[in-house]
Amino acid sequence: MRKDSIGIGVHPGHVVLCLCASVLLVAAVRFSHAAVRAIPGSPIQSPGTSSVQPSAVQPAGIASPTAIQPAGASVTPPAIKPTGQPGASAPKLMPPDENDTDAERIRKLEATALANAKRGSAAERLAARTSWLLGLLYLHGEHTQVDRAQARKWFERARTLNEPLANAGLAWCEIDGCNGPPTPRAARPYLASLKAANPGLALFLDWEIQQRMAPVQAGANSPQTSNHLSTQNMQLLRQAAQAGNTSAINELGLNNVAELHYDLALQQFTKASDRSPAAASNARLLRVRMEQSHQADAGKSASDRAENWYLQARRYHRGDGVPSNYTEAIRLYQLAAAAGHQASRRMLELIYSRPAPGGSVNIAWMRQLASMDVTAEGAILSFSAPPTPLLFVRDLTPLYEFIPQEWRTDRSLGQR
Structure with a gap:
């Protein structure tokens, strides 16, 4: 080759390498075509069919992933309750420090x-519940002097902080009077909100309102004191007792004592005794009275039974250890008089000597005779000793059962 000519020089070794590469490329293409022909094609499915061969071939390198399970989870976790919603645990109140x-x-x-x-x-729920407790302590004089104005102030704060039972405190302040004379009718607006939180208490407070607003009943067929339950309100009281209200159960027991249904009364006192010191006291007293009555009737002569009827009549007449019940007192006087008891005859003569207009029993005269001694012969009546305190009792208010046991001193017994 001449050095001055224009052209491209090709080395013989390069030509050989190019030819070898071309041969290898052609061979690779032919091998791939053969491999494609060797794989049978899957049958074409018509649209809408869902048949799947159990051994369907998956594309190379693609596998169905297994569902990922949370670490350590074997059961469904409980739903989380939002703070402050119904179902959240009630705040634990501070117990009193003994020191x-x-x-x-x-x-x-x-x-x-x-x-x-x-x-x-x-923290707000705890403040609300503590305000409710303070209202109860001031209302009942537990660990402090009775201060109804302070009680109402704390009930109002508890209600502001959404304590539902605070409505009961404010309702009672209207029923019984915290800052002035009682206004039972003004308590009704609080009962609607209270009913959702404690229906039994709402029903009993409604019964209390009706009792306070009802006129005093007195007639020939049923001379009663205000302790006797109106038949119109009895259904409401029973509903409150069925809803579990302690004061309602105790009240039914007191009514059954007045009507001499001692077995039923004892059941009711016993049922309420866990939450009511008054009901527990009533149950103990009634057991003693029932045992004494059984012992007194055993082996008695006719004159002894007449004396016993007279003593029972005096208790119901005076309200001595039992709720006053003039109807029962007159019935027992009549039994004793029929058996020859002279003091019972004199008492009946006095009772009917001053009838009310229309011929019915004179309730005012009955009250006066309750404090007079008719056992002595002659026309002069002497005043007897006043009756013993009423031993069948109520808790001071229907809210007493809501004071935690550790904050009680068990002094809140009395009459309403």
């Missing part, structure tokens, strides 16, 4: 009740 004075205990409660807590938080 504190009553004044220190009240101060600690007031500090908790007045805490500036976030709306809807557990």
Whole structure:
């Protein structure tokens, strides 16, 4: 080759390499075509069919992933309840410190009740419940002097903080009077909100309202004191008792004692005794009375039975250890008089000597005769000793059962 000519020089080794590469490329293409022809094609499915061969071939390198399970999860976890919603646990109230004075205990409660807590938080619920407790303590004189105005103030704060039972405290303040004379009718608006939280208490307070607003009934067929239950309100009282209200159950027991249904009364007192000191006291007293009555009737002569009827009549006439019941008193006087008891005859003569207009029993005259002694012969009547305190009792208010046991001193017994 001449050095001055224009062209491209090709080395013989390069030509050989190019030819070898071309041969290898052609061979690879032919092998791939043969492999494609060797794989049988899957049958074409018509649209809408869902038949799947059990051994369907999956594309190379693609596998169906298994469902991912959370680590350690073997059961479905319980649903999380939002804070402050129904179902959240009630806040635990502060117990009284045995080393504190009553004044220190009240101060600690007031500090908790007045805490500036976030709306809807557990701290706010605790402040609401503590305010409710303070209202109860001031209302009943537990660890402090009775102060109804303070009680109402704390009930109002508890209601502001969404404590549902606070409506019961405010309703009772209207029924019984916390800042002035009682206004039972004004208590009704609080009962609608209370009914959802405690239907039994709402029903009993409704019964209390009707009792306070009802006129005193007195007639020939049923001379009664205000302790006797109106038949118009009995259904409401029974509904409250069926809903589990302790005061309603105790009230039914008192009514059954007045009507001499001692077995039923004992069942009701016993049922309410766990939450009501009054019901527990009534159950103990009634058991003693029933045992004494059985012993007194055994082996008695006719004159002894007449004397026993007279003594029972005096108890019902005077309200001595039992609720006053003039109807029962007159019935027992008549039994004793029929058996020849002279004092019973004189009492009946006096009762009917001053009838009310229309010929019915004169309730005012019955009250006067209750304090007179007719056992002595002659026309002069002497005043007898006043009756013993009423031993069948009620709790001071129907709210007493809501005071936690550790905050009670069991002094809240009395008459309403």
